[in-house]
Amino acid sequence: MPEIEVRNLSKVFADRKRGRIRAVDNISFDVNRGEIFGLLGTNGAGKTTTLRMLATILTPSAGTAVVAGHDVVHEPAAVRAKIGYLTGDTNLYTRLTPREMLRYYGSLFSLGRDELRSAINQVSERFGLHEFIDTKIGKLSTGQRQRVSIARAVLQRPELMIFDEPTAGLDPVGARHIVEFIRENRRGGQTLLFSTHYLREAEKLCDRLAVMHEGTIRASGTLAEILAQTGAGDIEQAFFALAGVEASAAPAAQSA
């Protein structure tokens, strides 16, 4: 059974100025256990809305999604207990220290006292938080904050990680932390679903990917399958063919 099973999922927003907006329009895809799956698309393609529905932050307008064995509409709390969620613009509680922040999230994930202590030690070791774990987050550098952010997302050793544009807005050093972390997880066999608009990132990291545009999935599969479907020579060509735009007209998707 796939770790994530999405069937005919849609999300419609009512906007006072623009009327009803179909941010996600009848999409279906699966993410298998131990797989790194990428949602690739330009800004506004519907990636964030999709991931928010899978993380039960938003309620779907139609369709179903089963995440880690639980339905997102009927068992949202059970879904949230199994995922580690991270966004690129995750800001942290700047008046708390990383330890306090980790304790807070640990207690929300129902980690017991000893379990929490050992989990904090473990992520602190893994992401090198020791030297600043008791310094207020407001005083940390962007790179240090990013490490705290990832540590927070994986503190409870989630079965499944959902990262929404984890490298967006990061400098190359910050982005590298994330990329290395994702690579490490591939070796660890954990499941990861992430969204990105960086074509190279998707190419380098994903076992499989789906190309999203204007709320729909235009193609999905391994990179080779997508290239075969589109008859393109590389991911960039494939992407622009699927999005139906000229390369020069789509500045949002970057090949960084």
Added chain:
Amino acid sequence: MATVRVKNIGAVWRKELLDIVRDRRTLISMVVVPIVLIPVLMIGAGAVMASAMKNLEAQSFLVATLHPERAPRLEAAIEAVDGLDVVSVTGTPLDTVRAQVERGTYQAAVVFPEDNLNDPATQPPVIVLSRQDREKSQIAVRRLDRALDDLQAELTAERLAAYGAPASVAKPFEIVEHNLASNEQVALSALASFLPYILIIVTMTGAMYPAIDMTAGEKERGTLETLLASPVGRLEIVLGKFLAVTTTSIVSATLSLLSLFLVLAWGMSYIAAQVGETLTISLPSGGTLLAAFAMMLPLAALFASLLLTICMFAKSTREAQSYIQPLMILIIIPAMMSMLPGSEGAGGDAWTPVVNVSLAIKGILTDNYDPSFVGQTILATALYALIGITISYRTFQRESVLFRV
């Protein structure tokens, strides 16, 4: 109904309090304003007023007399008054004297009657000109009045004696007033009229910044999304935040209640001493404080739920602040009810939010209250708070509110 785990509410509550206590703005509104600023301002304002009053009382004022030669006894009586410098302006036209009083050259003027006050058959007018919109003129007239009254009594006694009649002919009875309230009680009643107002406002301001920070602030900083993706339920988040805001509000109200009493007990006697009176105010009994506190508890909860709901709509803390301003005005007016002369807690007022608390606290402080009014006030406020928190929860479930762009 969503499941509620006390452990999660506790975790949110603790985290929010820790976060808020480290915010300097909150500390200022929660601690510095109630325990330092308000007492200092009040004592300061009281002391300045007392000292200005003292200065004014110590001053001499210019009083013009027109034709004093017509009634030498009256002239002597006015000249004998302490704090009046009497200047005869005989020869100056009446209109000029009027203009001079209007301009403030003289604080008052006395126009003597043509008659010399010796004829018991007549009642000639003694005209006193003043500007009652000016404090100096008011004091000058008060001093003049005392001298005129004394002279009036003296002349009456003389005339009665001339007719061989006793003093009781002109004054059939003596008025003997006994004020059963102690100085302390009088002072406390003054306190009781404005203390509820201050307490209500402090309860509100103590909740304001935390409410903004925990809703609009959390949105602005981008930490809300991650929190929503954690296993904590939305009702648990709302309740945790609500309890944290209520806590800061109560801490703020308690600190201000204690500091006001402590400082005012000292400050009022200081002010009284400035105007030459002795006054000691002791702290109200534990029961009174407890009753006032029992009132603040549901009020703090009501404010917390209102503020959380309003601030949730805001995208930024600045936007939240502008949303709160109208609420502040809506609360200031009913909070002032206790300051209306003669206002007492009775009947349907117990179900008017804020007004009820204002009047109930006033009643409790002056030991003049209806227990059923106080009971209904607590019940009504708690009920409104419950409605408020239900609305907060509903609001917090709306995606259009949480992800407003």
